[in-house]
Amino acid sequence: MNTTSPTADLRGLFNPRSVAVIGASSTPGKWGFEYARQLLLGKSRRDIYLVNHKGGVVLESETYTSVQSLPVAPELAVICVPAAQVRSALDQVLDVGARYVVCVTAGFKEAGKEGGQLENEMRELVRAAGARLVGPNCVGLYDAAADFACTGFWTLPPGDIGIISQSGSVMLGLGRSLQRLDLGLSRAVSVGNQADLSVADFIESFALDPHTKIITAYIEEFRDGRRLFEAVEHSRSLGKDVILLAPQAGEAVGRSVASHTGSMISNEDILASVCAELDVVRVRGMGDLLLAIRGGKAPTRARSRRVAVVSDGGGTATLGADAAVAADLEVPAFSAGLIKALREISPKSPGIANPVDLVGVAFNLGAFQTALQAIASSGEVDSVLLTGDFDNAAGTIEGERVVAANIRDICSQSGMALSIATPLTAEPAMIAFTEYRVPVFDFAEEAARCLELGRHRSPVSTLIKSKNSSIFARDTDYIGSRSALADAGVAFSKALYAEDADRAAAAAESIGYPVVLKALGNLHKSDSGAVILGIPDEATLRAKVADLDKKLRPAGFSVEEMVTARDAIELLIGGVRDPAFGPTVVVAAGGTKTEVWRDRVVALAPIDEKTALRLLNSLRIAPLFAGFRGSSRINIQSVARSVVAMSEFVAQHSNVAEVEINPLIVGPENCVAVDARIVLSE
Known part of the structure; x- marks a missing residue:
């Protein structure tokens, strides 16, 4: 990670040479008044300009009637005008060359479709101008060392704790709680809607601040969870503690959930698993956050x-x-x-x-x-x-x-x-x-x-950088899915496509009886009786083909070898491209009852073999892998290699929404996949 990038190096945002308050007010209680009041407390460190279209005096300071009339371009502009006037104010401050913008005003993405469109336009305007935006819908930022309070209603003692918050009220409340514990802040920022700068951006920035030792982040919405955890890892490599205050994450929006894998994994599963794997301190309430801070500040x-x-x-x-x-x-x-x-x-x-x-x-x-x-x-x-x-x-x-x-x-x-x-x-x-x-x-x-x-954190693994992803452009029907995953490195049972009973008989003769017959075209084949196991001979096979053809009108058939293994265990391995966290890999107890057992673990993809083994051994059924009451030890190494292959497959194809093998039949010697599904994003 480049620590000198414009995203990470936000020193000018937290210690600007000049600040303009757009919408400065003489009325106590209004944002334009409170921001002006707090900023003027640090006027010995920087130039403060107040803009009010009516002119006059605010807090004993002369105001300017327009941004264009300012004597210099402000390095930072604070927009406190009503939502209808924000676009005009933003155009003006960008036109005169402001590098940073803090938009306090609400009424954008959180207000509906039109507000969301305006927020998107703001982001594009800011980025086109080479500037950075905090908010909208935020309560500003604070830097103790720079004597910079770009927020309203509070003044806090200096310290070494940084606060990054998606909620202004949480930021203010935590600041006051720290004060009661005789602790102080180094930096604080309310990120608001994160139209431009995100929680991950600020974690990177706080990690570079020499005055910040503990970084706390309150997160309600995960947009790019992988990048956030990359920022956490980088910060810890620089000796900074990071504590995430994250309430239970909801279900992913927009996931197809066409497979067992997609239906059983939620954002909360991913968040909890990643925090455990990387040993990241994640708390779900303010009380635990304060306990974590006090533990981190102990001698x-x-x-x-x-x-x-x-x-x-x-x-x-x-x-x-x-x-x-x-x-x-x-x-x-x-x-x-x-x-x-x-x-x-x-x-x-x-x-x-x-x-x-x-x-x-x-x-x-x-x-x-x-x-x-x-x-x-x-x-x-x-x-x-x-x-x-x-x-x-x-x-x-x-x-x-x-x-x-x-x-x-x-x-x-x-x-x-x-x-x-x-x-x-x-x-x-x-x-x-x-x-x-x-x-x-x-x-x-x-x-x-x-x-x-x-306690000191000891990550059991680190994130592996994913290779550049491509578009998966091959067939995603049953046969195509098997072929693609076999090419990726997963061992499959023998299978041949058959259009009718004659071809099915020829396929079975080639594979050898007993065989498995599957009617194709049904998403969950076992749920509709589309899978028949252990067919012993041609006569039975032909009868079953006729029966399935009459009941299900399938698109065709797959004739497969009957996989049997002494003391075999059925597993599920799969992957989901989550809207918030990106590509993930899932390992679970498999078979037709996988959603009943709900014994599963998840990690950000791709992973290595060491991590795959750790995931497998964290399942509740893991004691069975080493042999239980006379059963044989399974070939766990081969399973781990299949999990790695699955993780690389989902990470390398950006249009794969879900992928699943269920079951993966694992015995003392073999590890064979007998079913596969790939679901592409729409």
Whole structure:
């Protein structure tokens, strides 16, 4: 990714030399007034020009009656006029040479077809002029280091957290929540309708900002999901944390869903799978977003999910361990050596194998120091969930603060993350922990979730750049689909096309009995009885051809070898070109009941063999692959190669909407596809 591209390098947008407010107003509460007020606070850093067609004075500043009358072309123009006047204002600011435009006004794509057409025209005008547009329907942007508040109603302390939001209210609300936590912003932007600049563009830009350490993005609509995740990967390669706040993604719009694959995969499936595969922090609510930020700002972050739960009582220890497991953390049993060390520290403790119940030291946080030191020295965990009623740590306020500092140092020096749950959050030690950025909560559920969301991320794979896609121009009937996927690298059973009973008999003789007979032309052949298995001889074959011809009037027949394999498993492999995420590959439990089992995983295509194996082994039926109760181990490597071939096929053909093989029959030696379907986009 070119980090010096005009998209990524938006320094002029966040620190412009000059700004013009088009539609400046003298009426408090109007956008034209509030934007002018905020921008004028930074007038020592840049020139601020106010444009009002009536002229006069706004906020003690003389206004200009037109854009053309400005003394210089503004680097940034903020459009605050009614929707009917936006096009004229945009023409004017582009004519004088503005490089960036922020359109606050609503009433475009979100208002209907005409508004959408006007929004498209705005985008084309801006791009033709070599400029960039934020919005429309947004609440602007903010840069603390540049003293630039191009938004209304708020002023926030500086910090190192960046906010990118499709919702202005979410951006403003998150900013205020961070302020209550004594955290500040480096940058913020409300992207609005994303007519031009998108969430992905701003993730790239924030990644280049030296003042931004944590990038948060609120996303309601995924337009180019692949590019967004490419931007996330790039940002993390530059050492920036990225947190996605994304409510449940809806179903894809415009997908044909003609196959099992298309009907069983939603945008939410894709989003959840990609976040898991790339280990991207994705939360679905503001509460979890704040937990993730607090975990990321903690003095130490866990390297993995292993946690020690340490408490002052059996009940709180049990609840803490349960909260850790619910948060997808691991509570490993301690080694014999660590158990022995803890037993010497607390001989009366009934449980110290993890969770740890340090009975007899309730209300005395100082007594936990030695136990935490032993746990830290063992290297057996990467984080500690400390829970209980901690009081009277050292008898004095200063003594409690010293104990808190000691515990913080024990954890930090050993690389262990620390999160605390206690009802006594107002105690001096807890206040000290909070000042040190150690997360302190009322409940273990929050403390555990904070550890998981704040840990260092370890992607299990990376996105593979797709080759230039072409148009698939071959036949997509059943025989054509089989041929195309066989050419792509998937092994198929023998099959011959037959127009009538005589040709079917000749085909069966060539293949060898028993055979399978399929009536062609029906989308879901098994649903209508168009598939007959295990035909033993010519007489039976001819009778079945006549029967299917009478019932279904098919376009023809496919005569195929009868595939049987000892201990075989039926799988589905397929792909969908999703409107929001592009080409994807799907692996699922197959057969006629695939939509009932709904055991499937999905990834952005193409993928490599290592990723294919990981997808296969994440299925619920994966224990069957290694052999179960005497059954044979299947040829999983051959399945992985077929999945890779499928992923490359869907990625390489831009007009393939869906593709599916179901079933793929997999045994100890062979991996053979016996059915195929390709659906082209309209």
